[in-house]
């Protein structure tokens with residue numbers, strides 16, 4: 339029986355004081371020595387239960403085994419069989435709820451640091467490998483596929499279909515590609531050079547990227563099919579429509595939805611105003627409402643923008659927060675103040691219409707509500723006022739409504755999510771497929787990628803059937819496997 343060290347090999351991080359002053363990446367990644375040490379904690383299980391927790395079925399045991407013997411190139415090839423965005427997933431996947439939660443070492447020991455090892459391998463490959471090269475598809479097909487939205491769902495569909503020889507066009511409403519990877523997740527968690535590299539790789543595969551096109555306004559899905567000659571459409575428009583509190587004063591200047599705030603900071607580079615022309619203001623005292631991943635991103639950005647005090651205001655307790663433990667701890671190390679059991683009642687402004695504070699009330703936790711978490715109950719007479727000149731509302735998002743509203747025959751559910759068959763992404767409209775947050779509501783990068791992967795398979799099947807007027811021959815459908823040796 340090998341000796342297993344009980345704790346995960348630590349991830350070196352930049353000093354919190356240095357982090358507060360800039361946008362450098364916080365987690366510095368494993369060195370070779372640390373990666374070897376961590377990979378050697380793996381038991382190399384006969385039944386690798388960790389893999390059941392991975393939505394895209396990365397062969398975890400096999401890649402970790404290769405890392406353990408120093409075969410980093412082999413490890414990269416193994417991951418690339420199933421995951422097109424390992425440098426991204428290795429940084430942002432909530433592994434503690436996925437693969438690592440299933441690891442056989444739990445609960446006696448820490449799980450193997452699968453996410454950290456995936457990042458190490460992807461970074462090693464970016465620095466030392468050949469990027470997987472670009473392999474031209476064996477067949478060139480003529481049925482065009484349109485993809486709406488360039489988030490992880492759309493990028494995955496594009497990659498898979500381009501490798502099968504389809505002409506693929508991604509239409510993106512914004513001026514830059516990557517979806518939340520680009521405009522939502524800050525640079526200090528996910529350097530944008532990584533997203534750029536993955537987009538470039540797709541371009542090299544032949545994927546056409548068209549920006550500043552809002553499907554549903556500039557052109558509709560019906561027009562893409564009827565007038566522009568697309569044989570199939572994938573909708574991956576995400577869940578970027580913010581939820582507000584509907585409290586008095588919410589329209590004051592200086593109050594943003596998290597999506598607007600993060601878009602200004604990350605995409606429009608508001609931190610370099612006036613070099614870039616979108617301002618966001620230099621806060622003195624920031625308050626971010628909510629305690630999920632987006633709230634942590636908002637509050638940590640406000641610190642980097644120069645806030646002397648940055649608060650998380652949350653109506654429940656620390657136990658109910660939605661943020662990843664790792665990001666929560668890093669926010670705490672950077673000096674974020676957590677106001678648990680605190681509920682905003684109204685926003686207070688000055689004579690010029692700028693926010694200056696929040697009237698709040700303390701809460702205590704009652705019986706569980708529909709979400710299974712204990713309901714916050716206001717404590718009578720506990721009202722107080724907190725100062726704030728920047729408020730970010732990070733209470734979650736709804737699916738973007740434009741495409742469903744402008745596409746005839748496309749069914750949505752009560753939450754506004756497009757109704758799609760889970761194994762295929764097929765919608766109520768023939769030839770229109772959907773996946774990612776627009777179907778599930780706000781979820782994760784890896785789930786969006788998994789949905790994209792399944793939809794690409796289904797679109798391939800659909801187009802083969804349309805071309806042949808009959809079921810796709812099995813040998814055509816099986817032509818997938820070898821293509822995925824190409825890394826993204």
Ligand SMILES: Cc1cc2nc3c(=O)[nH]c(=O)nc-3n(C[C@H](O)[C@H](O)[C@H](O)COP(=O)(O)OP(=O)(O)OC[C@H]3O[C@@H](n4cnc5c(N)ncnc54)[C@H](O)[C@@H]3O)c2cc1C
Pocket residue numbers: 430431432486487488489490491492509510511512516517518519522523551552553554574575576577578600631632635738740741773774775776780781782783784786
């Ligand atoms: C701030 C923030 C932090 C997050 N952190 C994490 C994390 O750490 N780990 C994790 O796993 N997940 C995280 N998530 C969630 C994750 O990013 C999403 O689940 C994932 O990006 C969903 O992918 P998607 O492709 O479905 O949509 P998106 O990434 O939202 O991409 C949709 C794209 O479609 C475009 N679009 C929308 N409407 C149209 C239209 N009409 N025409 C053309 N284009 C359109 C949008 O501009 C966007 O680029 C985070 C989310 C946010 C907001």
Ligand code: SF4
Pocket residue numbers: 379380381382383386387388389398399402440441442443450452
């Ligand atoms: S379950 Fe854990 S120990 Fe077993 S193969 Fe997977 S990572 Fe290694």
